[in-house]
Amino acid sequence: MKGVSVVICCYNSAARLPETIRHLALQELSADIPWEIIIVNNGSTDNTKDAATRELARYDWKQARYKVVDETKAGLSHAREKGVEEAAYSYVVLCDDDNWLDAGYIQAGYDFLERSPAYAAIGGRSEAVFDPGVLAPDWFEEYQMGYAVGPQGEEGDITARGYLWGAGIIFRKFAYRSVINSAFPSLLTDRKGQELSAGGDSEMCLRFVIVGYRLYYTGKLKFSHFITSNRLTLSYREKLWAGFLESGTVLDKYYFYLKAIGLGHPALNDLK
Numbered sequence: 007m008k009g010v011s012v013v014i015c016c017y018n019s020a021a022r023l024p025e026t027i028r029h030l031a032l033q034e035l036s037a038d039i040p041w042e043i044i045i046v047n048n049g050s051t052d053n054t055k056d057a058a059t060r061e062l063a064r065y066d067w068k069q070a071r072y073k074v075v076d077e078t079k080a081g082l083s084h085a086r087e088k089g090v091e092e093a094a095y096s097y098v099v100l101c102d103d104d105n106w107l108d109a110g111y112i113q114a115g116y117d118f119l120e121r122s123p124a125y126a127a128i129g130g131r132s133e134a135v136f137d138p139g140v141l142a143p144d145w146f147e148e149y150q151m152g153y154a155v156g157p158q159g160e161e162g163d164i165t166a167r168g169y170l171w172g173a174g175i176i177f178r179k180f181a182y183r184s185v186i187n188s189a190f191p192s193l194l195t196d197r198k199g200q201e202l203s204a205g206g207d208s209e210m211c212l213r214f215v216i217v218g219y220r221l222y223y224t225g226k227l228k229f230s231h232f233i234t235s236n237r238l239t240l241s242y243r244e245k246l247w248a249g250f251l252e253s254g255t256v257l258d259k260y261y262f263y264l265k266a267i268g269l270g271h272p273a274l275n276d277l278k
Contacts, residue, residue, distance in 0.1 A: 007040075007094060007095055007096060008039070008040075008095065008096050009039060009040035009041055009042070009094065009095030009096060009097070010035075010039065010040075010041040010042075010095050010097045010098075010099060010112050010115075010116055010176075011041070011042050011044060011089075011090075011092075011093035011094060011095045011097070011098050011099070011179070012030060012041065012042065012043045012044065012098075012099045012101050012112070013044050013046060013086065013089030013090065013092075013093065013098055013099065013100055013101065014026065014043065014044070014045045014046065014058075014089075014101050014102070014103055015046045015048055015077075015082055015085035015086055015089060015100070015102070015103070016045060016046060016047050016048060016050060016054045016058070016085075016103050017048045017049065017050055017054075017082075017085075018050045018051060018052045018054060019050065019052075019054045019057075019058075019103035020050075020052045020053050020054045020056075020057035020058075021057075022103045022104050022232065022234075023045075023054070023057050023058055023061055023103055024057070024061050025106060025232065026101065026102075026103055026104065026105060026106060027043075027058075027061045027062060027064075027065070028061075028065075029106040029107050029108075029109075030043060030101070030107065031064075031065040031067070032109050033107065033109055033110075033111065033112050033113070034109045034110055034113060035069070035112055035113050035116075036113065037068075037069060039069070039113070039116060040069055040070075040095065041069065041070045041095065041112065042070055042071045042072060042073070042093075042094060042095065043062065043067075043070065043071075043072040043073075044072070044073055044074075044075065044089050044092050044093060045058040045062070045072070045073070045074045045075070046075055046076075046077050046085045046086075046088050046089045046092075047074060047075070047076050047077070048077050048080065048081070048082070048084070048085040049077075049078060049080050055074055055076075058074045059074055062074075073092070075088060075089075075092055080195070081195030081206075082172075082195065082206055083192040083194060083195050083206035083209075084192075084195065086100060086172075086206065086210075087186065087192070090179060090182050090183065090186075093179055095179070096178065096179055096180070097115070097116055097119055097176055097177070097178060097179065098176070098177055098178075098179050098182065099111075099112060099115065099174070099175070099176045100172050100173070100174070100175050100176075100177075100207075101173075101174065102154075102172070102173045102174075102231075104231060104232040104233070104234075105132070105173055105174055105229050105230070105231060105232075106135070106229055106230040106231075106232065107174065107229045108227075108228045108229055111130065111174070111227055111228070111229060112176075114224075114226060114227055115128055115130075115176035115227060116176075118176075118222065118224075119176065119177075119178060122222070124219070124220050125219065125220045125221065125222045126177055126178055126181040126182075126211075126214035126219030126220065126221065127170055127175050127176065127177035127178070127181075127211060127214060127219075127221055127222070128170075128175070128176050128177075128221075128222045128223070128224065128227065129158055129170030129171055129174060129175045129176075129221075129222075129223050129224075129227070130158075130174050130223070130224060130225070130226070130227025130228055130229060131156065131157050131158065131223075131224075131225040131227065131228055131229075132154060132155050132156070132171075132173065132174065132228070132229050132230065132231040133155065133156075133228075133230055133231070134146070134150065134153065134155045134230075134231055134233050135230045135231065135232045135233070136232075136233055136234075136235070136238070137234060137235050140235050140238070142238070143238055145243075146238065149243060152243075152246055152247065152250065153231065153233060153237070153246075154171040154172075154173040154174075154231055155231055155233075157223075157225055158170060158171060158223040159223050160223075161223065161224055161225060162222065162223070162224075163220055163221070163222055164221050164222065164223045165215055165220040165221045167221070168208070168211060168212050168215060168221075168260070168261060168264060169207065169208040169211040169212060169221070170207070170211055170221055170223065171207060172206065172207030172210075173207075173229075173231060174227065174229050175207065175211075176227075177210075177214075178219075181214055181217075181219055182210065184217060185210070185213035185214060185216075185217055186210060186213065190213075192206055192209060192210075193209060193256050194206045194209050194253055194256055194257075204246070204249040204250050204252075204253045205249075205250070205253025205254070205256065205257055208253070208257055209253075209256065209257060209260070212257065212260040212261070212264070213260075215264060216260065216263065216264065
């Protein structure tokens with residue numbers, strides 16, 4: 007069914023959800039596009055479910071509907087799978103609990119996928135937002151890509167890169183179900199509670215590319231990425247990069263395959 011399902015995967019997200027939901031309430035969509043918000047509670051130990059229900063009830067959603075569901079298997083990949091399973095519509099937006107989408111975000115993503123059948127997914131550009139009075143550390147700009155901040159590459163087709171960030175990605179539900187399902191489950195759990203495991207979004211995109219879809223990036227899709235102060239420490243950064251390194255043992259296999267068939271990130275050209 008044509009429309010958009012916005013999936014927000016949550017682990018102890020009670021404090022972050024109000025602003026994220028407020029920005030969704032400001033979305034400007036054509037009246038003939040049905041949409042929904044699905045909040046997936048992935049084993050939270052705080053009052054995420056109550057906060058989600060309370061905040062969603064504050065707004066008049068017009069043509070949108072919403073629901074809060076549970077996923078008991080820990081891991082962001084499992085939570086995303088639950089969200090897609092619950093999704094009623096043809097396009098899915100993965101909006102992290104700290105992503106503040108610009109008002110035209112969902113409409114622009116919908117329009118692109120409607121007119122571009124070769125593409126499984128489109129991603130946008132984010133800017134970092136911090137707690138009041140907090141400045142980014144000196145090293146942040148160098149490492150911001152790991153925080154899903156900044157541009158994702160050159161404007162346009164970035165299939166050869168092999169991935170888009172999970173933050174703010176908009177994809178075809180049919181494409182997702184064709185590459186991640188009971189026969190071909192995710193090999194990576196991605197974030198899991200307090201563990202900074204990673205790579206689930208890259209695995210999804212690499213599978214899109216392997217089955218023949220393409221990926222697109224545009225800086226016209228914009229969102230703010232709220233980064234709490236505890237994520238700006240050196241110890242957090244080191245754990246984050248360790249998670250990337252660990253997921254690389256799985257993702258490298260996808261990249262080697264893509265290289266063998268003539269696709270893949272240019273950085274792989276030097277691999278033997």
